[in-house]
Amino acid sequence: MENQNISDIIESYLKQILAESQQVEIRRAEIADQFNVVPSQINYVIKTRFTIQDGYVVQSKRGGGGYIRIEKVKLLDNLDFIDSLVTAVGDQITRHDSLAVVRSLFEAGTINRREANIILAAIDKAAVDTGDRALNERIRAQILISILNHLRYES
Template sequence: MEDQNISDMIESYLKQILMDTKRVEIRRSEVADQFNVVPSQINYVIKTRFTIQDGYVVQSKRGGGGYIRIEKVKLLDNLEHIDALIEAVGQSISYHDSVAVIRSLYNDGTINRREANIILAAIDKNAVSVDNRAQEDRTRAQILVEILNHLCYES
């Protein structure tokens, strides 16, 4: 353990807790106090070592009653396909192109018809209606990327 730096120790501590339970909820300041580090050190460890690619979903709430929740999830097998779709979506995507992305997910069995219809409703121009088309396409891309990221794992 002497060869471990403080980030390694914090990571090990959190992963040890996650071995016993699927989810851990922590207060950043309490963990920082426990390891005698600044709270930003906890942020660094969580941001770099508890990513979706590593099989973790992280949620946080700031403020007085704030917390950081880390959940271990099972990654799905078709990550390469979803990663390619995320790259294709990029920062902006038209409705027409986003329908093609959803069709691809449906055709490969990643989502069912009902899920496809829900996603279509969420990215429809009436749902993401803003003042200009460029902003609409950016909003649609953000929604699709979040959906695709969530499709990478099973809760």
């Protein structure tokens, strides 16, 4: 343990708890006090070590009764496919290209017809029409990337 930095120690502590349970709910300030670090150090560990790509979903609630919940989830087998779609989407995507992404998901069997139709409704021109084409393409990309990240794991 001597060669570990404090981030590694905090990560190990949280993962040890997660080994016994599917999720852990913590108070940032309490963990910071426990390890004698500033609360932003806890944020850093959670943001960098407990990502969806690593098989974790993180939820937080701010305020006096606030918490950070880390949940271990089962990743799907087709992560490379999802990763390539995330890369293809990038920071912005046209309506035409977004339709191709949804079609790829459907044809690969990652989503069914109903799910494809729901995604198409969410990224439809009418749903993201701000009057600014570049902004529409950024919003569409954010929606698709959020969906793709949720497709990485099974509920």
